[in-house]
Amino acid sequence: MAAMTWRPARCWCPSLLQVFRFQVAQVHLGRPTMRASQQDFENAMNQVKLLKKDPGNQVKLKLYALYKQATDGPCNMPKPGVFDLVNKAKWEAWNALGSLPKETARQNYVDLVSSLSPSSEASSQGKHEADEKVQGSKDIVVTSEDGITKIVLNRPTKKNAITFQMYQDIILALKNASTDSSAITAFTGTGDYYCSGNDLTNFTSASGGKEEAASRGAVVLREFVNSFIDFPKPLVAVVNGPAVGISVTLLGLFDAVYASDKATFHTPFSHLGQSPEACSSYTFPKIMGSAKATEMLLFGKKLTAREAWAQGLVTEVFPESTFENEVWTRLKAYAKLPPNSMRISKELIRKNEKEKLHAINAEECTTLQARWLSEECINALMNFMSRKAKL
Ligand SMILES: CCCCC/C=C/CC(=O)SCCNC(=O)CCNC(=O)[C@H](O)C(C)(C)COP(=O)(O)OP(=O)(O)OC[C@H]1O[C@@H](n2cnc3c(N)ncnc32)[C@H](O)[C@@H]1OP(=O)(O)O
Numbered sequence: 523m524a525a526m527t528w529r530p531a532r533c534w535c536p537s538l539l540q541v542f543r544f545q546v547a548q549v550h551l552g553r554p555t556m557r558a559s560q561q562d563f564e565n566a567m568n569q570v571k572l573l574k575k576d577p578g579n580q581v582k583l584k585l586y587a588l589y590k591q592a593t594d595g596p597c598n599m600p601k602p603g604v605f606d607l608v609n610k611a612k613w614e615a616w617n618a619l620g621s622l623p624k625e626t627a628r629q630n631y632v633d634l635v636s637s638l639s640p641s642s643e644a645s646s647q648g649k650h651e652a653d654e655k656v657q658g659s660k661d662i663v664v665t666s667e668d669g670i671t672k673i674v675l676n677r678p679t680k681k682n683a684i685t686f687q688m689y690q691d692i693i694l695a696l697k698n699a700s701t702d703s704s705a706i707t708a709f710t711g712t713g714d715y716y717c718s719g720n721d722l723t724n725f726t727s728a729s730g731g732k733e734e735a736a737s738r739g740a741v742v743l744r745e746f747v748n749s750f751i752d753f754p755k756p757l758v759a760v761v762n763g764p765a766v767g768i769s770v771t772l773l774g775l776f777d778a779v780y781a782s783d784k785a786t787f788h789t790p791f792s793h794l795g796q797s798p799e800a801c802s803s804y805t806f807p808k809i810m811g812s813a814k815a816t817e818m819l820l821f822g823k824k825l826t827a828r829e830a831w832a833q834g835l836v837t838e839v840f841p842e843s844t845f846e847n848e849v850w851t852r853l854k855a856y857a858k859l860p861p862n863s864m865r866i867s868k869e870l871i872r873k874n875e876k877e878k879l880h881a882i883n884a885e886e887c888t889t890l891q892a893r894w895l896s897e898e899c900i901n902a903l904m905n906f907m908s909r910k911a912k913l
Pocket residue numbers: 679680681683684686689718719720721722723724738739740742743766767768769790791794796799910
């Protein structure tokens with residue numbers, strides 16, 4: 523098949539895609555070292571799910587293309603529209619493989635995956651897999667001592683951005699914390715950030731079409747937020763640094779928010795073509811008034827810790843130098859209080875709004891599901907992903 527004529531179409535990052543096409547062509551020329559069996563191929567697919575480090579978008583596009591070529595053969599789909607950036611990038615990756623035989627694509631896929639997860643790491647993954655399964659991913663670390671169950675966002679290289687797996691791990695961690703022996707549950711982050719919100723590659727890297735990814739995202743988000751609405755024990759946010767997106771909107775569902783004076787609070791939803799979540803379309807106007815809520819949720823105004831305290835989103839601000847010591851000392855003291863009394867008192871405070879919060883959560887998730895499919899949102903996600911293209 524003649525090499526695909528590459529028209530320098532307007533796309534999110536032509537140089538990035540041109541380089542990618544070149545790399546895919548190199549894979550095309552790759553000679554299989556041996557014929558990978560179907561079992562090898564399936565093992566490789568499972569290994570991709572266990573990769574500890576995000577391999578980056580170029581590699582993910584390559585994996586997608588080789589997977590489709592190995593399973594469906596040469597690209598047989600119509601080219602997506604010019605604005606359907608994510609699916610267009612995927613289509614071009616697949617189409618660039620031309621008439622590469624299925625067996626060769628399968629072998630190249632296996633070779634690529636094994637280059638991403640060397641056997642030594644793979645075996646250690648196997649060794650620790652059982653542990654990780656119990657504790658979820660390594661990106662959410664849960665400890666329980668001194669009457670406090672601590673849920674730590676532990677992905678500092680990505681500013682603690684939340685992956686789909688992390689959403690699931692947090693749901694499980696809250697479920698376990700609601701019945702464990704601790705009196706209080708606290709959230710905090712590792713590294714210089716509290717959390718940079720939803721991982722913006724969650725949707726671009728998801729398998730299946732964008733509609734399926736958006737629908738799945740809405741289901742996960744609704745369950746995730748409900749687990750905060752329904753959490754029965756005192757829930758405290760220990761905001762150790764900048765907080766973005768959903769990590770900020772969730773604060774309206776916490777019982778106390780303690781912040782370092784280096785923390786900031788940013789909800790750039792309009793910039794991202796998205797809309798508020800975690801019941802913030804209700805809790806923020808309730809907490810700070812509709813005008814201040816508008817400045818955050820519509821205009822994306824970033825607040826300092828002091829401004830967030832003045833608006834009622836933060837309970838208390840501590841100097842960075844004494845933040846950790848002061849906050850954990852205080853929480854250990856609070857955790858010695860009679861746990862049933864605290865739980866019953868929280869129920870009295872929250873019970874009248876639970877049903878309303880569930881309904882608001884459902885509506886926000888439906889709205890977001892549509893926003894994630896919008897051109898505004900897809901363009902914003904592409905801009906984020908290509909902002910560092912060094913090509
Ligand atoms: C189930 C689905 C639920 C969906 C719920 C919806 C929620 C809505 C939101 O949460 S919207 C908010 C989303 N978050 C953002 O928009 C923040 C995006 N990130 C940034 O703007 C910047 O990274 C920063 C300001 C947080 C930090 O900038 P800085 O320059 O200090 O650091 P880097 O940009 O180099 O970041 C270091 C690496 O971390 C990666 N990263 C940071 N944030 C995210 C993120 N949200 N998603 C994915 N990746 C993120 C960044 O890409 C760098 O990675 P690299 O080293 O591989 O380049």
